[in-house]
Amino acid sequence: MLSELVYLSFRSAACTDNDVQKILEEARQFNGKQDITGVLIYSKEKFLQVLEGEQDQILALYEKIKLDDRHARALMVSNRPITERHFPSWQMAEKAINTDDYAFLSAMNEEEQAQFKALLDGEKQNNATKMIARLFA
Numbered sequence: 365m366l367s368e369l370v371y372l373s374f375r376s377a378a379c380t381d382n383d384v385q386k387i388l389e390e391a392r393q394f395n396g397k398q399d400i401t402g403v404l405i406y407s408k409e410k411f412l413q414v415l416e417g418e419q420d421q422i423l424a425l426y427e428k429i430k431l432d433d434r435h436a437r438a439l440m441v442s443n444r445p446i447t448e449r450h451f452p453s454w455q456m457a458e459k460a461i462n463t464d465d466y467a468f469l470s471a472m473n474e475e476e477q478a479q480f481k482a483l484l485d486g487e488k489q490n491n492a493t494k495m496i497a498r499l500f501a
């Protein structure tokens with residue numbers, strides 16, 4: 365069953381920008397083989413990742429990612445079946461943001477900020493994920 369899993373986590377102080385690039389390299393290699401797509405949004409202090417693929421595969425990947433000491437306190441925001449992918453052509457897209465208050469991400473208008481905040485609050489995942497996908501279109 366095609367599913368989407370979204371989680372938030374806290375980036376370790378020791379996790380450099382170079383480490384994030386290594387994570388993305390690993391992710392693209394592995395996710396490509398497993399037909400997993402998504403996006404990794406990161407700031408200095410947090411990660412937000414959307415994983416799309418077969419439910420058991422993305423859950424297994426999430427269990428592995430959770431143990432990675434480049435971050436901690438992973439919190440699953442949503443895990444649900446989807447009918448189509450929001451990031452069909454991205455093994456793992458990335459977006460660095462400058463602020464830890466996602467609501468003030470400058471590239472977003474007010475409506476988008478509200479949707480993004482709703483995603484972080486665990487509501488309206490569908491609209492919010494579509495909105496994130498548009499940022500990468």
Ligand SMILES: Cc1cc2nc3c(=O)[nH]c(=O)nc-3n(C[C@H](O)[C@H](O)[C@H](O)COP(=O)(O)O)c2cc1C
Pocket residue numbers: 373387390391392394395404411413425428429430432434435456
């Ligand atoms: C925030 C974060 C996101 C990650 N996302 C992925 C991912 O999408 N796919 C992936 O294969 N590894 C991802 N990783 C890396 C895995 O935790 C792990 O290091 C990698 O899969 C290699 O593991 P292995 O060599 O034990 O198989 C992520 C790590 C972190 C900290």
